[in-house]
Amino acid sequence: MDIDAGEYVSIMGASGSGKSTMLNILGILDDYDEGQYVLDGKRIQHLSETQSAAYRNKMIGFIFQSFNLIPFKNALENVALPLFYKGITRKRRNQMAMDYLDRLGLKEWWHHYPNELSGGQKQRIAIARALITKPSIILADEPTGALDSTTTEEVMQLLTEVNNMGITTIIVTHEQSVAEKTKRIIHLRDGIIESDIRKHHENL
């Protein structure tokens, strides 16, 4: 399976089909035993924790079903956190984070803590956090799983925009409606690629 730069892909499959495992491998969150994974021309396998952390930081933005925001940090600090690990100064970090919050329409909410925000807002903050390092890939694990249909719509719109910015976007989902929005749908069953359908009509 090849995914080119700038593609908009969704991975579908029943639970247990291996889609989360695949995402973990793609996100260098987990190692694998067989086969090989080449990211941006580099073979990714048996990396040290430090190396994989550097790759994640530079190239990959994560979006999770459960948002995974840090509860004791406010919206701005959550968005700015990846930049801390990049070694960017606090002032610059906060400027950039505010900029991204603004783009996602959450500027007024910057000082709120995750438990003071709605699911949609939390996911938008998570998206801002994923985008702030200007990654080449966005990996989204059931990004809409915890959201109602209206916010699901909003979040998918955002992800589509993200993809339009040229960022490879890979979404793991079991919702057909979500997968419909992407340009390529990969079905997995028992860890094997069952089908790989490219759509040629344009979204948006």
Place this chain on the structure above:
Amino acid sequence: MRIFEFDTLKEIIDTMRKNKLRSVLTGFAVAWGIFMLMLLLGSGQGLKNGITANFEQRATNMVNVWPRRSSMPYKGLKAFRRLRFDNTDIQWMRQQHPEIEYISGYIGQSQSVSYNQESGNYNIEGVMPDYQYINNVVIHANEGRFINQMDEMQRRKIVVISDQVANTLFKEQNPIGHWVQIGSIPFQVVGVDRKASTGDQGRCYIPHNTAQLMYNRGLRTDEVYLTVVGLHTIKDNEAFEDRLRAGLNRKHRVHPDDKSAFGVWNQAASYVQTMSIFHTIDLFVLFIGICTLIGGMAGIGNIMVITVKERTREFGIRKALGATPATILTSILLESVVITTVFGYLGMLLGVGSLELVNSLLGSGSGESRFKVFLNPSVDLNVVLLSTLLLIACGLIAGYIPARKAVRIKPIEAMRAD
């Protein structure tokens, strides 16, 4: 590695501020450990200082000898013979016992002393120049001198008065050079003893020879005071007392087994005994101190373990966002160090404050004359610093073990952990 960068520290402090309860709980364990340790050590020291202060009014190695009656017949002499000391006994004791450093005869008599309109009944003590060192007489630089050899030889009518006498008879006036009446005889004041004495009435020291003449003692003396050197154990002191008695019995022709012919009171023996008690107390304090520290260490360890467990998910998120295991480990450990240092210092301040408070309360509440039990509680700061360092190290170790485990966990597993 950018470990000690200011920004890293700021991130850590930020995390601590946002997790106040956790930080304060950890900190409390440290602060409390150090605080208790300081109280304990300070109290031990205070007790020691207090008891020791009671000895300092006299030389701690002082021995007092006085003649009594013989209790058995010996060499044709009857029992219950009244024994007396004279000048030869003093010289003889000095010759016989090289342990003796200072020695003085002592003639005591209570008599009225007056100056102008003021008068009082005081203890007149005929003593020799050595007595200054035996009784720790304190004479300030501008307040004259003690009795000297010339006074003795010429049987001068001079007197060294104690603090109380000076205050009563002379008020604010400087007594040096003025003449006081002891009974009906005028004596010139040559010195003031400023030693803080314990509740007795005032005393006036006059030359021993003058006292012998004045109180019709001839060449006799009432008692002998002496100090000894080089006797460090109770055994040494008992041996010295036995030798002293044996020699005096021989000289006074008293039965060698007669233990009650001469009274001997050895302050050194009771000092040595008290000090050995303190040695035991020191050990006890040390033991409790170590136990307190272990308690503190266990507390920190416990909290660190829980903290790390609780934060597993956060570490997972941080890893997904690009934190290396090393940065996370460093931040956990630095956090632990910052907390233990800050709160250790706080506990130290609190301990010092409490000890000072106790000290000032005791200082204002007790009279000069009271038998002191507690005085100037203080703690060796090095010990406290060492304990704080120990607690910091402990926080490090206690944080390191679970943190290393938490950091190794795959981010995805960490994020599933709830």
